[in-house]
Amino acid sequence: MSAGVHTVAVIGAGKIGELMLSGLLRSGWPVERLLATARRPARAEELTARYGVRVVDNLTAVDEAAVLAVSVKPQDAAALLDDIGPKVPADKLVISLCAGLPTSFFNRRLPEGTPVVRVMTNTPALVDQAMTAISAGAYATGEHLALAEEMFKPLGQTIRVPESQQDAVTALSGSGPAYFYLLVEAMIDAGILLGLPRQVAHELIVQTAIGSAVMLRDSGEHPVKLREAVTSPAGTTISAIRELEKHGVRAALLAALEAARDRARELAAQAD
Ligand SMILES: NC(=O)c1ccc[n+]([C@@H]2O[C@H](COP(=O)([O-])OP(=O)(O)OC[C@H]3O[C@@H](n4cnc5c(N)ncnc54)[C@H](OP(=O)(O)O)[C@@H]3O)[C@@H](O)[C@H]2O)c1
16 A cells, blocks of 8 residues: 555544645645545535545445545544444555544454554644654554555654554644643733733744744754753743742643543543
């Protein structure tokens, strides 16, 4: 199996499914090798108008595509698989983008031996800066993982992880963009508290976030080192850091990510 040769169907093309469609198109995947499915006719029309992609029903997608990328909400997955599961030939590759759902959830509802790859990407895929973690289910081979990687590489970075780590990945990088946006939002508010116009505070913090992120990525330095370089003795930064520690920001992050991981497990239990 190699990229661009097989037909990929995005089953349940909502936010994440659209992001995958648009990324594949940007990377040069031929539109005639893409299919999408949607529950509402208005959504189907929107996808065709925006991308020229053919929107079909789920069973046609199963019939025509070699790769089925399932991107429905976890709570909709069982109903979807009740419909299409028995009709999926075992030589198709199923890629799940659903948070929390283990590949065994799919394998229980698909013919014996169907390869399933579990993928957790994130919304910066929209600007080709996604972090995508990929895991093999019981019947997925190296070739299947490589194909999934080829599909997600144009959207940003990819990493292979054991499936047992996927709920943690979901908590860290799947939901991760939301934590950074919350932080930026709070810092803009802080700028306003200090008397800066909103637009100025916004520009200052967004560029500071981008600069810090690029340094983290490109310098190869540990974040502690980078933080220490900004933290001079008896300076302004350490005064701020004392307050962050006093208010338990570090502990809040540990608890928050644990809650996200637990929620991923809960969603999987509810979907079953
Ligand atoms: N959003 C994120 O940042 C993010 C990040 C990582 C992973 N994920 C995962 O990606 C998956 C999708 O999330 P999302 O935010 O993209 O949700 P979403 O926007 O609601 O997309 C899901 C789409 O699937 C459609 N659908 C549901 N059942 C269907 C069926 N039987 N046949 C055809 N279409 C069907 C829905 O139709 P309706 O419009 O009618 O509901 C909706 O358009 C979730 O499992 C989530 O855990 C999301």
